[in-house]
Amino acid sequence: MDASPSGSRARRLPLSLAAGLSALALASGCSDSATDSPEPSVAAARQDSASRAVAELESDYQRVINDVLPSVVQIQTADGLGSGIVYDDDGNIVxxxxxxxxxxxxxxxxxTGEHVLDASLVSSYPDQDLAVIRIDDKPDGLRAAKFGDSEKVEVGQxxxxxxxxxxxxxSVTQGIVSALGRTVSESRSGGGTGATLANMVQTSAAINPGNSGGALVNLNSEVIGIPTLAATDPALGNSAAPGIGFAIPVSTVKTxxxxIIDxxxxxxxxxxxxxxxxxxxVDDDYRPAGVALVSVVRGGAAYDAGMRVGDIITRIGDTEVTTITSLAEALAGEEPGDRVKVTYTRGGTTRTAEVTLGEI
Structure with a gap:
């Protein structure tokens, strides 16, 4: 049921980092002359500094895990399982x-798997692949997570x-923020919603079934996103592409x-x-060639711009539109009220319209 969640085996980064730092420290003092080699005491000091850096990073990891993991839950349905985050002190889980x-x-x-609790659906919003459930009888000590600020998320964190x-x-794994502002579309196969999701956080943390709905957190113990899906590689039979995962940003999660809660x-x-x-x-060669309007809401954005059933959209602004997915992706970067130029055909004739966008 889980379209493409997040997690992987933990990498022994501290040990690798220690080796890398040690090698760098030793190499920095080398030259062609043996007399230029650092004194044993200098080399030892550098080695000690590298060891302290690794110990501090390891301590940061352990602190974040102790802070956040109690707020991460496993969610089980009749069809499968996934993850969730305790959103507030009222037992709401996102x-x-x-x-x-x-x-x-x-x-x-x-x-930790120590308690099994009953929960009920509050509401689900498939267009953004988010939902809230609520624990029926909230136990004492249930800890809400701390949510961060999307504006402070940076590549490389x-x-x-x-x-x-x-x-x-x-399960806890580590990675970095690889990119920001990605627009990705979920597949409907494997239980996905088929939603097109904007402003996603790309991460090198692996995405595996069951990790969806969990927490992507920074070293301040703040949730910055919800791991949701992984990129797939058609060359590998659409299996997950290692190190390319996506999380819904915390700004969207909170909004x-x-x-839903209120x-x-x-x-x-x-x-x-x-x-x-x-x-x-499709065109005469059976290649995707645009999006035909099946229905147009009277008084809606397209209708007010003069578009009608049967028109075929081929471009939004400068972005080519060939499929319903590419249309959704083109609109994902826009906001309600924005004006965009829509290129479409009617009866074989190309037309354009200035459309003031509505809201899903």
Whole structure:
């Protein structure tokens, strides 16, 4: 059921780092002359400094794990399992929509596996692949996670992924933030929602089934994202591409979760829309060639711009549109109220329209 979650076997980074730092320290003092070699006391001091750096990094990892892991839970449904994060002191847990699927009730285990609790669905929002469930009888001592600020996330930051990959609860792996602002589309196969997700955090932490809905955290013990899916490589039979995983940013998580908790549903998605439904069409060579409008909401963005059923969208701004997925990806970078130029064909004639975008 888990489309593409996050986690991997822990790498022994501290040992590798120690070796690397030691080698660097020794090499920096070398020259062609043996008399230029550092004194034994200098080399020893550098070795000691490297060892302290490794010990400090290791201590940071252990502190973050102790801080955050009690807030990460395993979620089990009749179809499979995934992970979640304790969102607040009221027993609300945020996770991926593809983790909860169609289920309304769940078994929730704390990360250590000591307690199994009953939980119920609050609401699911598949368009952003997020959901909130609530523990029916909240136990004492349940610890809410600390959520960070997406504006402070930077490429190169060390991050830890926590969850239950392949059912292995309390698993912790490490990586870095590899990139920001990625737009990716989930597959519907394997239980995915098919959603197009914008502003994703790319991470080198591996993504494995069962880790979806867990926590991607920085070394300040702050959740900066929810691991959600992994890139797949068609050359490898669509198996996961190692080291390319994606997490929903914490800004999106908080925006959606707060609305679900306060109102029981999402009323303000912040996602741009044309207010149409469409389907991919192909050309004479059976290649994807655009998105045909199957229905157009009267009074919606496309309708007000003069577009009608049967029109075929081929471009949004300067971005070519060949499939329904590429259309969603083109719109993912826009906001409701933005004006965009839409190129489309009607009866074989190319037209353009200035569209003020609506909201999903």
């Amino acid at each position: 996770t991926n929509a593809h983790v909860v699927g169609d289920a309304k009730s769940f078994k929730v285990s704390v990360a 060390i991050v830890l992924a926590m969850g239950s990959p392949l059912g292995l609860s309390s 959606i979760a707060d609305q 109102k029981g549903k999402v009323t303000d998605s912040g996602r741009a829309a044309l207010d149409i439904t469409g389907r991919t069409v």
